[in-house]
Amino acid sequence: MRLTRYFLPVLKENPAEAHIVSHRLMLRAGLVQQQTAGIYAWLPLGFRVLKKIEAIVRDEQERAGSIEILMPTIQSADLWERSGRYQEYGKEMLRIQDRHERDLLYGPTNEEMVTSIFSSAARSYRDLPRNLFHIQWKFRDEVRPRFGVMRGREFLMKDGYSFDIDAESGRRSYRRMFVSYLRTFERMGLRAIPMAAQTGPIGGDLSHEFSILAETGESQIFCHRDLMEMSMPGDDIDYDSDLKPIVERWTKPYARADDEHDPAVFESEVAPNDRLEARGIEVGHVFFFGSKYSEPLEATVSTPEGRSVPLQSGSYGIGVSRLVGAIIEAYHDDAGIIWPESIAPFQVGLVNLGPDKPECVECCESLYAQLNNAGIETLFDDTSENPGVKLSRMELIGLPWQLRIGPRSLKKGVGEIQARRTGENTEVPVDNLVERINTLLGRVSA
RNA sequence: CGGGACAUGGCGCAGCCUGGUAGCGCACCUGCUUUGGGAGCAGGGGGUCGCAGGUUCAAAUCCUGCUGUCCCGACCA
Numbered sequence: 331m332r333l334t335r336y337f338l339p340v341l342k343e344n345p346a347e348a349h350i351v352s353h354r355l356m357l358r359a360g361l362v363q364q365q366t367a368g369i370y371a372w373l374p375l376g377f378r379v380l381k382k383i384e385a386i387v388r389d390e391q392e393r394a395g396s397i398e399i400l401m402p403t404i405q406s407a408d409l410w411e412r413s414g415r416y417q418e419y420g421k422e423m424l425r426i427q428d429r430h431e432r433d434l435l436y437g438p439t440n441e442e443m444v445t446s447i448f449s450s451a452a453r454s455y456r457d458l459p460r461n462l463f464h465i466q467w468k469f470r471d472e473v474r475p476r477f478g479v480m481r482g483r484e485f486l487m488k489d490g491y492s493f494d495i496d497a498e499s500g501r502r503s504y505r506r507m508f509v510s511y512l513r514t515f516e517r518m519g520l521r522a523i524p525m526a527a528q529t530g531p532i533g534g535d536l537s538h539e540f541s542i543l544a545e546t547g548e549s550q551i552f553c554h555r556d557l558m559e560m561s562m563p564g565d566d567i568d569y570d571s572d573l574k575p576i577v578e579r580w581t582k583p584y585a586r587a588d589d590e591h592d593p594a595v596f597e598s599e600v601a602p603n604d605r606l607e608a609r610g611i612e613v614g615h616v617f618f619f620g621s622k623y624s625e626p627l628e629a630t631v632s633t634p635e636g637r638s639v640p641l642q643s644g645s646y647g648i649g650v651s652r653l654v655g656a657i658i659e660a661y662h663d664d665a666g667i668i669w670p671e672s673i674a675p676f677q678v679g680l681v682n683l684g685p686d687k688p689e690c691v692e693c694c695e696s697l698y699a700q701l702n703n704a705g706i707e708t709l710f711d712d713t714s715e716n717p718g719v720k721l722s723r724m725e726l727i728g729l730p731w732q733l734r735i736g737p738r739s740l741k742k743g744v745g746e747i748q749a750r751r752t753g754e755n756t757e758v759p760v761d762n763l764v765e766r767i768n769t770l771l772g773r774v775s776a
Numbered sequence: 777c778g779g780g781a782c783a784u785g786g787c788g789c790a791g792c793c794u795g796g797u798a799g800c801g802c803a804c805c806u807g808c809u810u811u812g813g814g815a816g817c818a819g820g821g822g823g824u825c826g827c828a829g830g831u832u833c834a835a836a837u838c839c840u841g842c843u844g845u846c847c848c849g850a851c852c853a
Binding site for chain 2: 722739
């Protein structure tokens, strides 16, 4: 993409309303634009990031056996009256009426709807287990939206739902999601720690919040330091195998947010040097709730014995739009964002430092064509602005690799590759630049 | 939902206390110069001062109401 034809409205100054770093950087780097409290428009660069995150989530969901669907944002109030949540949900739910004065709502979540969809077709244990997910905009009328997209009212969420014949089978479904979440966040460069959360009516250990550490986190978390180092399940993970050992390994060390924290247990279980106390941002939540919705909605299936039993379900959420903010909280410096390669809007920023020099223009055009041919996502700064403007803008938007071409280096027949993360600058002969970039991208993503 | 603040060109702000018809920096446009870290000179365009009412000869400025936004605390992907 040529910058001269792109839409990248960067801000030189900090918008007054943004107080935390991710919000500031998202506005300054032209990722989003606020429309009203807690509601954002996604500009081209931010939208690319959102799509990258979505793709990783989708890939890991499918790998774990979940099936993608798409449910509407607008729902009828009927289903919610049957589950009892139409009253219960309160003011967080945006209620609407259509022209016939029928009650509708903008979905804050989809347990009722998905249960209805699934149970209308699933008749027996032979149709189980299944896991359906979708990635769709939600609306929760938060009392106090803040922190940019991290606590918006409208937000993009992956919500998945499992359906099983009995509780034991439900636990297996839960473990699949648990393990897939570890992998999902890892692929975005995040260390998300599963923390025991309130379990509601079912009890047991079947609710976990996945949080990443960040100074601006909304809750205080307490955990064993080992969790920061523990190895992740690899690409060869077999979701049909027994995942209990993995889940047990990850849930054994102490890890709780402030609402569940018990100082006495923490201090008895964790040695002083192993105690980690930090702020956390919740990016995912897995929850097994049994027949909480299937019973009121009369979603039943036949057992092998011919009895009729309610479906056993869990729900599994990932805050997709929140992750954009969360990742920036985890990866930035004074100059701007530092995108992990897996979700960077472009892999390479090609910068022409000598826009008035024919040899620089020619070289950049050639490189740009080569990079495109190699399938490397490139943002080409072909503007005629000053070098300082270009370089600081590139740093602000945080592309992992900068490829700088200027009269100074071109005289030596080289271009410069600068790593955004380390600031390391390498001179590479012009003819080898694309190959080198390819190697760098391969090395890091491997 | 309790407490607090703010609202003035695209962005960041001053002006308000003590009423006299709007200004600064950045951005933008034109020209010339400049080009390896947010350029220089000259010229130029753009604002019913959030909305509605009131006081006054006169309101960005004083008064009332409304709306919007942000911050702190209790709740949530």
